[in-house]
Amino acid sequence: MAKVKLGVKIRETGTGSLVDAVIEPVTLKDYKIIKQSTGRFNKFDWSLYKKKEVYKLRLKANTTILGLMCLIDHTDPDTNAIEIALLEVSVENIGNNKQYDYIGGCLIAFAxxxxxxxxxxxxxxxxPKSSLIEHYTQHYGFEYFPMQTPSRPCGLMVLYDHLARNLIMKYLSAS
Amino acid sequence: MKPQKDIEKKHTNKELAASIVFPGPQNLRDREDMLSALKEIRKRKKQEQTDDSKLIAQLLQLKFLMEDYLNDKALNQHLYFGYFLKEYIVRLEKKYKQFAEEIDVNPTELSQIINRHRNPTDKIIYRLEIHSNRNFPAIMWFRILEKQREYELMHDASIVNSEKSHVKKQLSFSL
Structure with missing residues (x-):
């Protein structure tokens, strides 16, 4: 399956206006930029994901990366799903003072x-991390499955069918 | 990279869920446990799936494939108008004759379009928009047709040359 580039809209929190952005595959050059932009993506070591399917969200007008997401495509018929293995929004876009909103939503809707x-x-x-379970449900509509085992204490969260369509409608229909 | 506890101290859980997906289990055994749980959930969801939901998923797949092909600059000889039309009909589990009746088109004409022996008329494209309840807008079909014609023009000089005898005069210079 060819990796794609998709136009999306994110919200500038100051003005409330929608701004053109793009989701596209991360390049090797991007990994250097991510490493050098100390502080903006400081939660995970994205260089460990170089050989995986990683996407970035950036403004259409410039190259600044605002969000990253790693997907795993489970093609075997019994699983038949996409796993969001890792997702991170740039530090200046998390919390009350964020410059842009909808970055995480657009990335998950893209998945x-x-x-x-x-x-x-x-x-x-x-x-999920256990402390985030109810928030993933409230924010994005994920359904929680608590199937705990000693090695997997937090269960799994899934989007499917109309829940996935709702998210696409919410975050990608303006594109 | 920041330890997870530091990340959790700096942001509320609500902010984190909107912007972060932490990595799941990393060691092989835990990961296998997680994947087998995912398969169980997938199986349950598949059993609950309605026929309508299956059809919507198949049509959405087609729509997104068409959108991606239109967003891609590359031309593909196999992705022509008739191919996508056939996919639309097949996903609806209709026979060509039945579908031709539903949009009031001669079955032979429909077959010729699907097999690339003739191009669709504007009317057929408008009817496809109406038949799909505007989920596959006419503009999308027109753009698919435009890409098909672009490919044909680039790869078959005889399309233009066949009109040569009708042109009585031509510019004598190149720009």
């Missing part, structure tokens, strides 16, 4: 769109 496109029927999963 849903890829899931439909690749024949996974919109099925998207992530492994």
């Amino acid at each position: 849903c769109r890829e899931s439909f496109k690749r024949g996974h029927e919109g099925f998207v999963s992530l492994v």
Whole structure:
């Protein structure tokens, strides 16, 4: 499946206006930039994901990366899903003083769109931290499955069917 | 990279869920546990899926594939108008004859369009928009047709040359 570039809109919090942005695959050059832009993506070591399917969200007008997401495509028929393995919004866009909103939403909606496109029927999963479970549900509509084992205490969260479509409608329909 | 506890101190859980997906289990055994749980959920969801939901997923897949092809600058000889029209009909589980009746088109004409022996008329494209309840807008079909014609023009000089005898006069210089 060819990796794609998708136009999206994010919201400038100061003005409330929608701004053109793009989601596209991360290049090797981007990994250097991510490493050098100390402080903006400081939560995870993205260089460990170089060989994986990683996307960035940037403004259409410039190259500044505002969000990153790693997807894993589970193509075997029994799983048939896209897993969001990692996602990070740039530090200046987290919290009350963020410059742009909808970055995380657009990235997760993009994962849903890829899931439909690749024949996974919109099925998207992530492994939550226990403290974030209710917020993933409230914010993005993820459904929680508590199937705990000693090695996997937090269960799984999934989007599927109309929940995935809702997210695509909310974040990608303005594009 | 910041330890997870530091990240959690700096932001509220609501802010984190909107902007971050932490990595799931990393060691092989935990990951296998997670994937087998994911398969169980997937199986359950598949069993609950309605026929309508399956159809919507298939049509969304087609729509997103068409959108991506239109957003891609590259031309592909296999992705022509008739191919996408056939996919639309097949996903609806209709016979060509039945579909031709539904949009009031001669079945032979429909077959010729699908098999690339003739191009669709504007009326057929407008009817496709109406048939799909505007989920596949006419503009999308026109743009697919435009890409098909662009490919044909680039790869078949005889399309233009066949009109040579009708041109009585031509410019004598090149720009």
